[in-house]
Amino acid sequence: MNKIVFLLFWLTTISVAQDFSKQWRYVESLHEKNLNDELVEIWEYYLQNPINLNDSNELYQLHELQLLNETDLKLIKAYCRSRQLISIYELQGLDINIESLKRVKDFIYITAKNNTKTTSKKSNLYLGLQCQTPQKTGILSREYIGSPFKTHFRYRSNLKKGWSLGLNWEKDPGEPLWYENEGANNFTINFSYKQKDKLRKILFGKYDINIGEGLLFGTSYRINKPYFLSYKPTAITKESLSSKEYNYFKGIATQWKIRSTDIDVFISHRKLNGKASIDKTGLFRTSKEIGKRKRIQENLVGIAISKKKRENKISWAGIVYRSDYLNDKNNFFQSLYLSKNYYNIDYSGEIALQNLYKWALIQKLTISISNNSLITLQFRSRNDSIFNEYKSDYSSFSNGYENGFLWCFQHNFNKKWQFRATFDHFRANYLKNEKTHFSYGRKIYSEISRITDKRKFVLQFQNKILSDSEELNKFKLYYLEHLTSNVKFTAKGNYIDESGQSNTSLQSNFYRTSNSELDKINISYCVFNTQSESIFWQAPYFYGNYNSRFLHGKGITGSISYQRKFNRATKLGIQLTQLSYTDRKVIGTGNEQIGSNSKLELSLYIKWKN
Amino acid sequence: MIKLIQVTLVLMSFCAYAQKTANLLKDHFNPCVLEEFNTTTFHSQVSVLNSEFGIQNSKIASIFKLQNRSFQLAYQQYGYKLFKDSKYSISSAQKLNSKMYLGLNINFHQLYISGAEKHHALSFDLGYSYKADTYEFHLFLENPLNNKYVENDLESRFILNSLYYWNTNLYSDLQFEESLHTGFHIKHQLTYSYQNFLSLSIIQAFHSFEYGFRLGYKKGAFQIYSQYRKLTWTNATGFALIYVPGNE
Numbered sequence: 001m002n003k004i005v006f007l008l009f010w011l012t013t014i015s016v017a018q019d020f021s022k023q024w025r026y027v028e029s030l031h032e033k034n035l036n037d038e039l040v041e042i043w044e045y046y047l048q049n050p051i052n053l054n055d056s057n058e059l060y061q062l063h064e065l066q067l068l069n070e071t072d073l074k075l076i077k078a079y080c081r082s083r084q085l086i087s088i089y090e091l092q093g094l095d096i097n098i099e100s101l102k103r104v105k106d107f108i109y110i111t112a113k114n115n116t117k118t119t120s121k122k123s124n125l126y127l128g129l130q131c132q133t134p135q136k137t138g139i140l141s142r143e144y145i146g147s148p149f150k151t152h153f154r155y156r157s158n159l160k161k162g163w164s165l166g167l168n169w170e171k172d173p174g175e176p177l178w179y180e181n182e183g184a185n186n187f188t189i190n191f192s193y194k195q196k197d198k199l200r201k202i203l204f205g206k207y208d209i210n211i212g213e214g215l216l217f218g219t220s221y222r223i224n225k226p227y228f229l230s231y232k233p234t235a236i237t238k239e240s241l242s243s244k245e246y247n248y249f250k251g252i253a254t255q256w257k258i259r260s261t262d263i264d265v266f267i268s269h270r271k272l273n274g275k276a277s278i279d280k281t282g283l284f285r286t287s288k289e290i291g292k293r294k295r296i297q298e299n300l301v302g303i304a305i306s307k308k309k310r311e312n313k314i315s316w317a318g319i320v321y322r323s324d325y326l327n328d329k330n331n332f333f334q335s336l337y338l339s340k341n342y343y344n345i346d347y348s349g350e351i352a353l354q355n356l357y358k359w360a361l362i363q364k365l366t367i368s369i370s371n372n373s374l375i376t377l378q379f380r381s382r383n384d385s386i387f388n389e390y391k392s393d394y395s396s397f398s399n400g401y402e403n404g405f406l407w408c409f410q411h412n413f414n415k416k417w418q419f420r421a422t423f424d425h426f427r428a429n430y431l432k433n434e435k436t437h438f439s440y441g442r443k444i445y446s447e448i449s450r451i452t453d454k455r456k457f458v459l460q461f462q463n464k465i466l467s468d469s470e471e472l473n474k475f476k477l478y479y480l481e482h483l484t485s486n487v488k489f490t491a492k493g494n495y496i497d498e499s500g501q502s503n504t505s506l507q508s509n510f511y512r513t514s515n516s517e518l519d520k521i522n523i524s525y526c527v528f529n530t531q532s533e534s535i536f537w538q539a540p541y542f543y544g545n546y547n548s549r550f551l552h553g554k555g556i557t558g559s560i561s562y563q564r565k566f567n568r569a570t571k572l573g574i575q576l577t578q579l580s581y582t583d584r585k586v587i588g589t590g591n592e593q594i595g596s597n598s599k600l601e602l603s604l605y606i607k608w609k610n
Numbered sequence: 611m612i613k614l615i616q617v618t619l620v621l622m623s624f625c626a627y628a629q630k631t632a633n634l635l636k637d638h639f640n641p642c643v644l645e646e647f648n649t650t651t652f653h654s655q656v657s658v659l660n661s662e663f664g665i666q667n668s669k670i671a672s673i674f675k676l677q678n679r680s681f682q683l684a685y686q687q688y689g690y691k692l693f694k695d696s697k698y699s700i701s702s703a704q705k706l707n708s709k710m711y712l713g714l715n716i717n718f719h720q721l722y723i724s725g726a727e728k729h730h731a732l733s734f735d736l737g738y739s740y741k742a743d744t745y746e747f748h749l750f751l752e753n754p755l756n757n758k759y760v761e762n763d764l765e766s767r768f769i770l771n772s773l774y775y776w777n778t779n780l781y782s783d784l785q786f787e788e789s790l791h792t793g794f795h796i797k798h799q800l801t802y803s804y805q806n807f808l809s810l811s812i813i814q815a816f817h818s819f820e821y822g823f824r825l826g827y828k829k830g831a832f833q834i835y836s837q838y839r840k841l842t843w844t845n846a847t848g849f850a851l852i853y854v855p856g857n858e
Contacts, residue, residue: 481747483740484709487710491786493786495794495817502794504793504794505788506786506788506794508770525751525754527790528788529789529793529794554790554791555790556754556768580755582756
């Protein structure tokens with residue numbers, strides 16, 4: 001019955017402009033802290049370039065959406081590989097929750113094999129504006145040379161014959177749009193060409209590099225979830241239209257496909273922000289900050305050869321890298337990656353070398369037991385001095401802990417109940433003979449969840465022990481209830497205990513959609529009270545605006561947003577966010593200071609697509 | 611001791627009356643509960659927190675209907691003869707649809723400290739309720755703008771209550787509370803009622819650890835409650851009297 005309702009719902013809403021609210025609610029219930037606007041950028045990309053379920057190469061891209069769990073992904077992949085689908089509705093026959101299918105339905109499509117999708121011209125435009133009151137000291141004292149507004153412009157269009165164009169221009173509050181003699185602020189232009197010929201892809205502009213498990217290069221977005229860590233990038237190079245000002249490359253990237261072998265060649269030339277070390281803040285508002293902008297030269301040229309057959313993949317990559325901040329010499333990086341599937345066992349591993357004597361490795365084994373249980377074992381190790389600037393962010397691995405062993409377990413008790421647990425042990429090896437602070441540690445993550453069509457309940461517990469440090473215990477409660485067909489309610493509770501000091505917050509959100517689905521109102525309210533640790537807060541999803549923050553101290557924060565679709569092409573949104581502290585007279589210090597204990601932020605956006 | 615246990619068991623096997631009046635006995639008043647009152651109701655409560663100094667928390671209130679809408683007028687006082695923190699409130703609720711309600715309290719606070727200047731403040735509280743057949747949610751935003759006499763001296767809390775009715779006689783009320791001043795609290799109240807005239811509630815607070823009992827008895831238009839609570843800093847005994855003239 002549910003599936004019939006779902007089918008009807010699907011048919012009636014298929015023509016309505018896409019909104020990512022339900023996708024966002026799903027990921028925020030699981031991996032709240034790792035969410036940012038890069039994820040929306042990925043969804044936006046796949047909305048315009050949906051995944052063909054009948055193409056085994058594209059099928060792997062499903063996990064990039066971060067909208068399905070391991071078990072669902074496995075089921076869909078196995079089903080799609082075993083037959084030629086004639087409709088995406090066939091997936092309803094699988095043992096997958098309807099809500100999971102709803103989340104991905106806009107990102108998938110079906111065409112017959114060997115038949116390329118008709119390239120229709122699609123474009124979308126986004127304009128965003130953000131400001132706050134009272135203003136920061138840097139604005140009032142004119143230390144910041146730019147306007148107090150944050151502005152964001154993004155345009156993406158599919159041109160003719162496989163070409164597409166992307167533009168992104170963003171500036172933070174206090175920054176100018178244009179730096180005198182130094183060009184535009186955070187401006188990106190991308191051209192890309194994609195076809196099913198031997199020459200598969202050419203990219204010009206900003207792009208990400210993802211090699212193997214990401215030991216050396218893994219700049220694409222990933223949710224650093226503690227369960228079943230795997231980078232599994234679907235493409236060595238991928239164009240990027242996000243506003244990130246670090247962790248990307250700029251130049252030309254190409255890909256050829258010869259039989260089942262992919263050959264990627266890429267060149268990057270850019271200037272990093274910083275002087276002696278890399279500046280990752282992305283904020284250049286004062287003359288001192290601007291002095292750090294684009295000062296470190298970085299050049300890179302590389303080739304990657306990979307061969308893929310069904311679930312198995314082997315790849316090798318060789319990269320020559322040179323940067324002022326590293327050693328100003330040519331460094332030769334190599335990566336060898338292998339993933340192999342044998343019935344219910346998945347293996348993947350990467351070995352990386354820098355100049356043939358510094359090394360890093362990661363090995364992972366995942367075993368599924370029946371359809372209800374998964375177990376993963378992962379071992380990683382590396383030299384402490386190996387290149388570690390653009391790695392993918394593994395839990396507790398890249399953060400100074402070179403050696404680690406992680407195992408995790410997942411069990412579905414039934415269709416509703418699921419249990420997951422991860423045990424991560426890590427140790428630093430940079431000072432083997434000395435007892436240093438935080439030289440080793442352990443993290444435990446566990447989660448029990450109950451998910452039905454009407455409600456969702458997740459209880460998480462984390463325990464972290466570092467040598468010579470206080471033990472940290474975190475509890476997190478997430479509850480979602482569909483109060484009516486168009487009103488949803490969520491409640492989130494955080495409790496962090498650090499050696500008897502409690503840090504807590506309680507938050508509640510309401511999401512209301514009008515019957516016509518043209519209007520949306522979201523309301524959020526949160527009270528927080530912390531002593532030693534910060535609490536993560538996230539307002540309800542508001543397109544294009546990543547409105548979350550870490551809160552420390554005592555106070556109240558709330559937000560209200562209204563979004564309206566004027567027609568199939570145009571959508572407008574407005575959001576107000578208020579933050580008030582009760583334990584201080586001013587917020588922040590230095591140029592960042594606000595001369596009041598509360599601030600109000602206004603965000604506006606307009607989105608258009610054809 | 612055995613007799614005490616026997617008496618307790620007998621009391622637990624008794625039953626109670628309409629559960630809605632139990633909402634009046636909480637340490638916060640969510641105005642949405644007013645929607646449940648169709649007749650005029652008077653209630654008063656007193657809780658003795660420290661008999662040596664005479665510290666009490668007392669409340670007197672009246673619920674009435676005016677132009678088809680329920681209102682409550684209430685006066686609450688905390689303290690003793692040298693320190694009195696008083697609150698005058700007017701409350702009302704609005705039905706949004708068959709399951710949802712929205713409510714508002716407007717409060718006038720008055721602080722008296724012997725030998726010092728009197729302080730006054732205004733504040734408001736918001737309530738929201740959702741009621742299904744077997745469960746309910748209540749949200750309560752107490753003093754969301756953190757209004758004050760001088761500095762952070764009026765309570766500001768966010769409270770989420772989730773009620774689940776195990777059967778017609780037994781229900782659980784799980785309360786999550788985040789206070790700007792005292793942090794996070796979680797509390798559970800299990801209430802058993804028997805034949806609409808007797809009820810027993812067991813109250814447990816997990817953080818910080820507290821517990822208590824409440825016994826209620828209904829006779830005609832009157833309901834009488836007696837309560838004992840072991841708080842972290844004191845033992846509190848309390849009494850409440852509810853009078854519903856139409857229920858005779």
